[in-house]
Amino acid sequence: MKNKLLILLVLAISFSACQDNEEYWDEFDDLSQNDEEYNEPEEEGNNSDHNHDGAEGQLTLYQILGADLSKIKDFNVGSDLLAFQQDYQKHFDMWNFVTRLIPENQRSRLVEFEVFHGGGNLLGYVEPINEGDLSQWKFALAIDAAEKIEEIDFQNLFTYVTIHEFGHVLTLNENQINADANSCNGFETQEGCARSDSYLNQLFKIGWADIYNEFEDLEEDEGEDFYEKYKDRFVSDYAATNPGEDIAEVFAFFITEPNRPNGNTIADQKMKMMYEQDELVELREQIRQSESVLRLQPGSWLTNPLRKQFRIGRQHKH
């Protein structure tokens, strides 16, 4: 699928059955919910930019209406995923979690919410709803990541994924990227040309411009060596995947690190760049109102024991 920004996880062991998680979610369930359904016919076989029905474990698609959701459709799924699809309470709990984390004034570009089962391969992704329009996004999260959310490691994983994916929308929206540019003087993403003062273009200048030719020439199995070679440029190994993933990772550290970095490595400079943007500092303060964010130790997603089950992959699917 093109235009997707994914966190890929490789499943080492199978998932256990859905467990009771009311205790944790009680904290998040006081928002009203809209159960209204459009009752649209299934779009089976409809060839659009969206996935085929049920592909990649897609379960249910919702229209986002402020803090509420309205179901657009259930995807056709096999019997193995039916229980996940019908667990609508969990879907709403997942969305409520997002609304607690990301302030409403920052969610205006989130238009659709998709719940899918990642089968351990995929924790979340975002993509523009219509190609070439970076003002409206689908925000998709894996029900796997919320499956045993009463456990602290799952809470941390889900919090991290939400911040990381939001970081993509923040850095790839229409104010940041020009999808219609005929030529590009700055960094060019798959979505378009990074505007000269965009976060992504600034990050590119700080830590990618001088090594980008080398990066583009890498063979598929050379990513790890590339990361090792330029380790002090990156906040995590996953950040070395490409500039788009890098900035989402820098954003996750920017949000979770309690203090501005003191050092001057290139990785530090990337984070300091975010501190230079008043609106990002303000956003950071807002997101850090959430207890689940304060609980999330910076970079702990790299050593989260769930990495024995899941591994944040290097593959980046577009």
Ligand SMILES: [Zn+2]
């Ligand atoms: Zn990502």
